[in-house]
Amino acid sequence: MSPAPRRDGPRDLSPQSESGVPGFQPASVHRGEPFSKTPPARRTGASLLPGPATPDPSARVPLEGFPLHPRVVEILRETGIRELYPPQAEALAPVLAGKSLLLACPTSSGKSLVAYMALVHAALEGRRGVYIVPLRALASEKYQDLEPFRRLGLKIGLTMGERDLSSEELEGIDILVSTSEKVDSLLRHRNPWMDRVGVVVADEVHLLRDPGRGPTLEVSLTRLRRRQRGLQVVALSATVGNSQDLARWLSAVHVASAFRPVPLHPGVFREGVLSFLDGSEKPQPSRGTAVEQLVHGALDEGGQALVFVNSRRSTVSVASALSRGVGARLSEGSRAALQEVLSDLDRVGEEETESVRQLRSLVPHGVAFHNASLTNPERAVVERAFREGKLRCLVATTTLAMGLNLPARRVIVRDTTRYDEALGSPVALPAMEVQQMLGRAGRPRYDPYGEAVLIARDLSEEEELRERYLTAPPENVESRLASVAVLRTHVLALVASGEVRSWEELEDFLRSTYYGQEESIEALGAHLRAARAFLETNGLLRGGEPLRATDFGHLTSDLYLDPVSAVLLRRALSRASPSTPPIAYLATLASTPDLAPLYLRAGEEADMTARYAGLAPALLLKPEEDELLPDFDSFLGTLKTASLLEAWLDDRRTLVEITGTFHIGAGDLRTRVERAEWLLSAMAELARRERRGVARALDLLSLRVRYGIREELSELVLLRGIGRVRSRLLYDAGWRDVATLAKADLPAVSGVLGSPALAEGVLDQARSYHHPSRAVRLPPADRGEA
Ligand SMILES: Nc1ncnc2c1ncn2[C@@H]1O[C@H](COP(=O)(O)OP(=O)(O)OP(=O)(O)O)[C@@H](O)[C@H]1O
Ligand SMILES: [Mg+2]
Structure with a gap:
C-alpha cells in the first residue's frame, strides 16, 4: 500500500471564495432555503429537448482557477480532463469550500467528477468519504475512476454484494465506494469507521422515488446527517422537476443546468x-x-x-x-x-x-x-x-x-x-x-x-x-417512505442502534427525512401504528418507553433481516430438529420477503401443488397455518425457488441443465444462491441463541448452498480455486478429503484439473491444511464464482 495520506505531499491548499473563479459567473447557484415561504418552482425546463438557455456545449472553464491540490490537477490531466464543463465549475467552488451540493444535470454532464473532487479534497484534509451508488456495476465504474487517486497515498475501498467489509478491511480506507444497502448495514453495525466520515456522495439521488431502493437511501442520508451536523453531502441527480426541494432538504447549494457536453x-x-x-x-x-x-x-x-x-x-x-x-x-x-x-x-x-x-x-x-x-x-x-x-x-x-x-x-x-x-x-x-x-x-x-x-x-x-x-417536463421526486414494510424495517433499525429512544424522537427523525419536509408526518400515522404493532407483537421491540429492542430485535437488525423474515425464520427454527431435511429449510428461506420468488409458468402450478402435497408433512411453515406467509398461489412460487436451490445442491446436475429445467438464467440462480446462503447463516445465528443442535446443520447447508454441492464435497471446496466442478473431479478421482489429496502427486492432480499451476496451488494448500497456523479458511467475497 502507498504511504498514509496525511504524511504525503503538500497540504497547503489555499482557500478560495465561492465566486473567486476567474472568468466564471455563477449563474444558477442558489442556497437551499430551509424555511423558504415561497413554494419552489416545479416542473421547470424540458428534459431531453435542449432549451434556448442551454449553455454553449463548447464552453469550458480552466482547472487552474480552483483550489485543487496540484497533484490532483496533474492526475486529472493525465486522465484526459483538462478543463471543466460549466456546471462542474459552478458546482466545484462551493464543494471545495466544504458546502453541501445538489447537482441536477442531464445525463453525461460529468456529475461524478464533482463528487470525486469533493471526496479527494476531503480525504487529503483527513476527512473520510463515502460514494453511494444504487447498482453494483456503477460501484465498479466509480471505483475504477477513483483508482488514479491512489497515487496521492489515498486508500480507496469498495463494498457491495452480500458480504460486509470487516473492520480490519475498512481500516485506513479514505474513500469507500458502496451500494446504499451496504451503507445502511455499516450504520446498523455502528461501525466506528463511519464516525470519521466527513463527506457523503449520493449518486442518482432521484432514485429516492424508487419504491425498492429509495427508502434505504433516504433513511441512510437522514441518519448520517443527524449523526454529524456538519456533514457535507454531495447529491447528484438526473434532471428532475423539483430538484430545489431536494436541495432544500439537504441544506445544499443548488446547481441545476441543461448543459450536456456532447449534444x-x-x-x-x-x-x-x-x-x-x-x-x-x-x-x-x-x-x-x-x-x-x-x-x-x-x-x-x-x-x-x-x-x-x-x-x-x-x-x-x-x-x-x-x-x-x-x-x-x-x-x-x-x-x-x-x-x-x-x-x-x-x-x-x-x-x-x-x-x-x-x-x-x-x-x-x-x-x-x-x-x-x-x-x-x-x-x-x-x-x-x-x-x-x-x-x-x-x-x-x-x-x-x-x-x-x-x-x-x-x-x-x-x-x-x-x-x-x-x-x-x-x-x-x-x-x-x-x-x-x-x-x-x-x-x-x-x-x-x-x-x-x-x-x-x-x-x-x-x-x-x-x-x-x-418533450415532457421532467418528473418530480417524491418520497417512498410511507409504507408499513419500509417503516417496520427502519423503525427497528433506528431503535436497535439507539438512535431513537421514544416515539417523540422517532417523529422528530421522520420530520427530518425528505418525506417529512414534503408531507405532514401525521399522514404516516396508520403505517407507523401497524409497524409498531408488528414489532411489539412479535417480540422485536419491548412495549412502552423508552423504546428498546429485544435481543431478537437487535439480532434481526444486525443480521440485516426484514423483520418479517426474522419472525418466520424463528418460527421455523422452533419446529426444526436434527432430522429436518434440507428442503424444509430451503422452503422456509424461500417464503421470506428476503428471497425473491420465481414466477410459475403455465402448467407448473399442478406440478408444484403435487410437490406441496408430498412435502407438506416435512415443511416447517405452511401457508394455511401461517398468516405471515404469502397466499397459497404465491407460496407455490416460493416452493419452486426452494426446488431450484435443492437442484443446485446436486453437483451431478450441470448448471445448464438446472437453469434449463427452471427456465431461468445463471444470473437469477446466482442472486438467489447468494441470498439463500446469507439467510441460512442468519438462521444459524438465530439457532445458536436457542437450539445448538440445528445450528451446525445450518452451517453445513449454508456452505453447500454457497458452492452447489452434495455433502461429500464440503471439505474439498474449502481449498481456494476449487468449486463445484473441480471438487467433483477430485472426489471422483479418489481424493475424497484434503488429507488424502495432500498425499497425491502433482502430475496426477494436474491431469485431473487440467492445469499444472492450479494443481500446484491446490496441493500446496492441501499440504499445509493441518498446520494450525495456516489452516485453510473460507475465501471471502468471490463466492463460488472462481
Ligand atoms: N471536464 C471533463 N472533460 C472531459 N471529460 C469529462 C469531463 N468531466 C467528465 N468527463 C467524462 O464524461 C463522462 C460522463 O461523466 P459522468 O459519468 O460523470 O456523467 P453523469 O453526469 O454522471 O451522467 P449520468 O447522469 O448518465 O450518470 C465520463 O466518461 C467522464 O470521464
Ligand atoms: Mg452518473
Missing part, C-alpha cells in the same frame, strides 16, 4: 425515416426490422449501437437477428479481437452457463446481449468488450440503463412498456427511466454526438412518444 439528438423512427426533434430527418438503410435499420444506420456512421428491449428473451432474439448483418461488416482485425472476448467469457466461470453458450454464437459477429440472466462476471466481460469497441452492438434490458459510461453513438429504445405481473398487462415506462436509457448515448470521450431513438408504428404513436418521453 444528444432525440428522435422517433417511423417507416424508414428517423425524425429528430429539431426537425431534421435521416433516412435509414432499408433492410430488416426497424431495429436492424437503425443499428445499421448507426454503424454506417461509424458508431456503436445500444438497443433496449423489455424482456430477456428479446435481448437474445434481437441480438441473433442482428448478428448476421453486423458480422458481415467486420474486418479481420475485429474478428480476432472478438476471439479474445470469447476466451474471456470462458475464463469467468468454472462451469458453462446457458447465456455463455448463446453468447458464443453471437460474439464472433460483434453483437451481444446483456440481461439479468448473466452472472456479474459475465456482464463485466460484455460491458468491457462493448466499451473497448470490440462489440459493435449490444441489446440489453434495463440492466444497463443507469449511470454507466458506454460508447453508444445511437441508443434505440425499442420497447417503452413493461409487462406488469400484478396488473397482468403492459404498462408504460416512467419518462425518467426511458430518459436514463436514452442518456447512455453520446458520452464524452467516446462520441462527438449521440442519438436517442424511439420507434413508432404510426403517426399517432410517434406523437405520443414524443410527448411522453422527449
Whole structure:
C-alpha cells in the first residue's frame, strides 16, 4: 500500500471564495432555503429537448482557477480532463469550500467528477468519504475512476454484494465506494469507521422515488446527517422537476443546468425515416426490422449501437437477428479481437452457463446481449468488450440503463412498456427511466454526438412518444417512505442502534427525512401504528418507553433481516430438529420477503401443488397455518425457488441443465444462491441463541448452498480455486478429503484439473491444511464464482 495520506505531499491548499473563479459567473447557484415561504418552482425546463438557455456545449472553464491540490490537477490531466464543463465549475467552488451540493444535470454532464473532487479534497484534509451508488456495476465504474487517486497515498475501498467489509478491511480506507444497502448495514453495525466520515456522495439521488431502493437511501442520508451536523453531502441527480426541494432538504447549494457536453439528438423512427426533434430527418438503410435499420444506420456512421428491449428473451432474439448483418461488416482485425472476448467469457466461470453458450454464437459477429440472466462476471466481460469497441452492438434490458459510461453513438429504445405481473398487462415506462436509457448515448470521450431513438408504428404513436418521453417536463421526486414494510424495517433499525429512544424522537427523525419536509408526518400515522404493532407483537421491540429492542430485535437488525423474515425464520427454527431435511429449510428461506420468488409458468402450478402435497408433512411453515406467509398461489412460487436451490445442491446436475429445467438464467440462480446462503447463516445465528443442535446443520447447508454441492464435497471446496466442478473431479478421482489429496502427486492432480499451476496451488494448500497456523479458511467475497 502507498504511504498514509496525511504524511504525503503538500497540504497547503489555499482557500478560495465561492465566486473567486476567474472568468466564471455563477449563474444558477442558489442556497437551499430551509424555511423558504415561497413554494419552489416545479416542473421547470424540458428534459431531453435542449432549451434556448442551454449553455454553449463548447464552453469550458480552466482547472487552474480552483483550489485543487496540484497533484490532483496533474492526475486529472493525465486522465484526459483538462478543463471543466460549466456546471462542474459552478458546482466545484462551493464543494471545495466544504458546502453541501445538489447537482441536477442531464445525463453525461460529468456529475461524478464533482463528487470525486469533493471526496479527494476531503480525504487529503483527513476527512473520510463515502460514494453511494444504487447498482453494483456503477460501484465498479466509480471505483475504477477513483483508482488514479491512489497515487496521492489515498486508500480507496469498495463494498457491495452480500458480504460486509470487516473492520480490519475498512481500516485506513479514505474513500469507500458502496451500494446504499451496504451503507445502511455499516450504520446498523455502528461501525466506528463511519464516525470519521466527513463527506457523503449520493449518486442518482432521484432514485429516492424508487419504491425498492429509495427508502434505504433516504433513511441512510437522514441518519448520517443527524449523526454529524456538519456533514457535507454531495447529491447528484438526473434532471428532475423539483430538484430545489431536494436541495432544500439537504441544506445544499443548488446547481441545476441543461448543459450536456456532447449534444444528444432525440428522435422517433417511423417507416424508414428517423425524425429528430429539431426537425431534421435521416433516412435509414432499408433492410430488416426497424431495429436492424437503425443499428445499421448507426454503424454506417461509424458508431456503436445500444438497443433496449423489455424482456430477456428479446435481448437474445434481437441480438441473433442482428448478428448476421453486423458480422458481415467486420474486418479481420475485429474478428480476432472478438476471439479474445470469447476466451474471456470462458475464463469467468468454472462451469458453462446457458447465456455463455448463446453468447458464443453471437460474439464472433460483434453483437451481444446483456440481461439479468448473466452472472456479474459475465456482464463485466460484455460491458468491457462493448466499451473497448470490440462489440459493435449490444441489446440489453434495463440492466444497463443507469449511470454507466458506454460508447453508444445511437441508443434505440425499442420497447417503452413493461409487462406488469400484478396488473397482468403492459404498462408504460416512467419518462425518467426511458430518459436514463436514452442518456447512455453520446458520452464524452467516446462520441462527438449521440442519438436517442424511439420507434413508432404510426403517426399517432410517434406523437405520443414524443410527448411522453422527449418533450415532457421532467418528473418530480417524491418520497417512498410511507409504507408499513419500509417503516417496520427502519423503525427497528433506528431503535436497535439507539438512535431513537421514544416515539417523540422517532417523529422528530421522520420530520427530518425528505418525506417529512414534503408531507405532514401525521399522514404516516396508520403505517407507523401497524409497524409498531408488528414489532411489539412479535417480540422485536419491548412495549412502552423508552423504546428498546429485544435481543431478537437487535439480532434481526444486525443480521440485516426484514423483520418479517426474522419472525418466520424463528418460527421455523422452533419446529426444526436434527432430522429436518434440507428442503424444509430451503422452503422456509424461500417464503421470506428476503428471497425473491420465481414466477410459475403455465402448467407448473399442478406440478408444484403435487410437490406441496408430498412435502407438506416435512415443511416447517405452511401457508394455511401461517398468516405471515404469502397466499397459497404465491407460496407455490416460493416452493419452486426452494426446488431450484435443492437442484443446485446436486453437483451431478450441470448448471445448464438446472437453469434449463427452471427456465431461468445463471444470473437469477446466482442472486438467489447468494441470498439463500446469507439467510441460512442468519438462521444459524438465530439457532445458536436457542437450539445448538440445528445450528451446525445450518452451517453445513449454508456452505453447500454457497458452492452447489452434495455433502461429500464440503471439505474439498474449502481449498481456494476449487468449486463445484473441480471438487467433483477430485472426489471422483479418489481424493475424497484434503488429507488424502495432500498425499497425491502433482502430475496426477494436474491431469485431473487440467492445469499444472492450479494443481500446484491446490496441493500446496492441501499440504499445509493441518498446520494450525495456516489452516485453510473460507475465501471471502468471490463466492463460488472462481
Ligand atoms: N471536464 C471533463 N472533460 C472531459 N471529460 C469529462 C469531463 N468531466 C467528465 N468527463 C467524462 O464524461 C463522462 C460522463 O461523466 P459522468 O459519468 O460523470 O456523467 P453523469 O453526469 O454522471 O451522467 P449520468 O447522469 O448518465 O450518470 C465520463 O466518461 C467522464 O470521464
Ligand atoms: Mg452518473
